[in-house]
Amino acid sequence: MTASYFGLGVFDVLLLVTGLAVLDALGLVRSGRDALRHSGLALVVGWASVGVFESWALVVGAPLTRWVVASICFAIAAAGVLMRRRVPPRRLRLVRESGPSRLLAVAGAAVVFVQLAALLWRAATQGAPLQWDAWAFWLPKARAIFDFGGLDTAVGGFTSFVSPSYPPLVPALDASVFAFTGNTQASPLAVQEWLIAAAFFGALWSLLAVRVRPLILWPCLALLASLPNFVAMIGSSLGDEPLMLLLGLGCACSALWLLERDARYAALAAIFLAAAALAKNEGMPPALALGLTMLAVAFVRRPRRPLAPALVLLAPLAAYAPWGIWIRIQGLPPSTDYRLSDLLHPALLGDRVHRLTYAAHVLPVHLFSRQQWLIAVPLMLAGALLAAPRCPALSLLALASVGTVIAGLLAVYWIGSRPVAWYVLTSVDRVLASAVVMSVVFLALLLGEASRQNPAAVP
């Protein structure tokens, strides 16, 4: 087991170095101090970008051996080193806190650290995931990649498990863990997922601290770390777990581009949203909503600079395209649970309207459930109202992206082929996770902007 964790450590060092190289290329890390401060962000950037390239490598028939994964890391890092000369450095200034309000920030930070410590204990001691979807298809797909050397389409291979057309980023990253641990034991995955979750908090801190004062930021992070369903998701090995983290990071970077007008944030958003689109089919609609809203804002405000948001909009589509082509070549249906084309058939939609009314009744009950998500979403809605006079674009971005997740779920429940009550019951708690995590990320930014003494000139 020690050897497994040593292998896991090597994999994470590779991801960290890859992420640092990307941040170096963007001018965000140009010193050891920067590297330390942005180490959480570097790990998740490395994780997301390696996941995207691994997905492409699988599509062209490559296996995910240690050497292939290491080569992908080195290729991304080398590209970063080549780019660094063209991009000037930018040191991100932290918003400071003074006076007694620092105590509240410290209390919030303490909650985050205690929660993360408890989650680490759980990951290290309870090990393998128990959720149905995890061992019905997420883990088997990862094992199939490892055991059969890639996307095997023969009997018992990658495409033989439930939801064969789900994109391969999550199984690819899990298969990489297997490659580096040298076996297919699922226990180290829980520790790996904890590490990514911890890096996610570190990334949110290093990103949002540029705009949000600690008095607001740390309590918001504490709220996130205390959400019962979020906590339950960490270490679950479900695709919804990386999806919520990637979309949360994509929201943070998109919003920072909007507020800071720095293309570096757009580049980071593009990486996270591309990875989100390849993590689960549900990642695409909010990724496109974020890109479209950014593009709309870029056209409205002066000077017009639509290139960066256009690339953010294209990134998830371009990342998904090879996989989309591959599943067409293999003759796999996009989803076995629903057909998107059914949304174009009014008669069918009319026949199934009872499904929509049922879902529309049940979804808010779960979304606003204090037992599951505390009061995260109501707080975000209040924050959007508060920030709207000073920063309407940020409120719009928050409402459009979170609203897209909800609307997408309602549409899927409406056109789904399975009994709607069963469908909702077995999925709603995890599929809402992305919407709630995005809400908390926006909450910090919305409250930060609403409370700023000298708000930036944002339309």
Next chain:
Amino acid sequence: MNQELVLRAAEILPRDAVFSIVGGRRARMSGAPYFYAYWLLPRRHTEDPSASDWIVSWGADPSRLGVKVDVVADLGGGAKILRVRR
């Protein structure tokens, strides 16, 4: 889940085996086929008993499988590991 059955199958089935899982209502309700397909990797799972070399049976009637089989291990309670006769 009938852990004994899946652990015994992991001992008996060769790593390159093609196998199917058949069972009664209890096996299907427990989700056992999905878990077994995962646990027994890299052995390849198929839903078609006639395309498999091995059958992991939990409460199924061997006479209704559509293939001739030899019982390799009988764990009791309808849990059997069967070898398809070629």
